[in-house]
Amino acid sequence: xxxxxxxxxxxxxxxxxxxxxxxxxxxxxxxxxxxxxxxxxxxxxxxxxxxxxxxxxxxxxxxxxxxxxxxxxxxxxxxxxxxxxxxxxxxxxxxxxxxxxxxxxxxxxxxxxxxxxxxxxxxxxxxxxxxxxxxxxxxxxxxxxxxxxxxxxxxxxxxxxxxxxxxxxxxxxxxxxxxxxxxxxxxxxxxxxxxxxxxxxxxxxxxxxxxxxxxxxxxxxxxxxxxxxxxxxxxxxxxxxxxxxxxxxxxxxxxxxxxxxxxxxxxxxxxxxxxxxxxxxxxxxxxxxxxx
Numbered sequence: 561x562x563x564x565x566x567x568x569x570x571x572x573x574x575x576x577x578x579x580x581x582x583x584x585x586x587x588x589x590x591x592x593x594x595x596x597x598x599x600x601x602x603x604x605x606x607x608x609x610x611x612x613x614x615x616x617x618x619x620x621x622x623x624x625x626x627x628x629x630x631x632x633x634x635x636x637x638x639x640x641x642x643x644x645x646x647x648x649x650x651x652x653x654x655x656x657x658x659x660x661x662x663x664x665x666x667x668x669x670x671x672x673x674x675x676x677x678x679x680x681x682x683x684x685x686x687x688x689x690x691x692x693x694x695x696x697x698x699x700x701x702x703x704x705x706x707x708x709x710x711x712x713x714x715x716x717x718x719x720x721x722x723x724x725x726x727x728x729x730x731x732x733x734x735x736x737x738x739x740x741x742x743x744x745x746x747x748x749x750x751x752x753x754x755x756x757x758x759x760x761x762x763x764x765x766x767x768x769x770x771x772x773x774x775x776x777x778x779x780x781x782x783x784x785x786x787x788x789x790x791x792x793x794x795x796x797x798x799x800x801x802x803x804x805x806x807x808x809x810x811x812x813x814x815x816x817x818x819x820x821x822x823x824x825x826x827x828x829x830x831x832x833x834x835x836x837x838x839x840x841x842x843x844x845x846x847x848x849x850x851x852x
Contacts, residue, residue, distance in 0.1 A: 654770020
């Protein structure tokens with residue numbers, strides 16, 4: 561008896577399942593939902609205490625839910641990017657990497673005379689910093705790595721996707737206070753490569769989310785340094801930065817320091833080498849088509 565042939569998807573389904581369509585739909589869905597939820601929280605006020613953090617957590621969980629719903633109902637894929645089973649292992653690993661890299665970089669800057677600790681401030685704005693870390697780490701990683709990197713890679717291959725998303729991530733920070741072309745370039749190099757490689761390593765989002773959130777939290781709360789050009793945060797340590805902008809990052813914060821770029825980019829390239837060694841580099845879609 562002949563085996564039944566698989567039904568060929570219709571034209572509409574093929575259009576919906578095309579990576580560019582999925583990229584646009586998922587980016588808009590997650591971005592709109594997160595922006596609307598954030599605006600509502602600001603509109604009704606969430607305070608400065610633990611409620612602030614809980615509000616940020618709700619926004620992050622909403623972004624995750626919308627993203628997974630898109631993958632399930634539009635892409636018709638299983639949840640292989642954010643499985644709950646690996647969260648207790650991979651999220652803490654990402655947090656450790658992010659906090660460790662920023663602390664290492666700050667220590668080097670301190671040895672070179674660019675930053676000094678002048679006192680201890682206490683708990684400071686810990687809940688606001690936690691809210692910022694959770695929302696930025698989760699939403700930006702879903703958008704830039706889960707949506708943009710993954711779908712661009714499906715079309716143009718890994719190297720092009722990594723280059724494009726790194727450039728876009730840097731450009732997205734140009735609108736921040738204190739930003740400069742060098743600051744955008746530094747963000748593209750250190751965060752774009754490191755976080756992109758962290759996603760490609762396991763092709764899951766928990767590690768890059770952890771790295772991103774811990775990097776921002778360590779920067780803003782532990783060392784009281786502006787996060788991507790924001791206001792000087794009320795953090796744990798009272799710090800003072802002195803010296804040239806290439807060392808201290810200037811008004812944008814330590815992320816725009818050459819030292820930060822060297823440390824984070826070096827870690828990202830090392831991880832990217834591992835990705836390449838394990839066969840994680842994928843060619844453009846037309847290469848796959850040629851093999852069929």
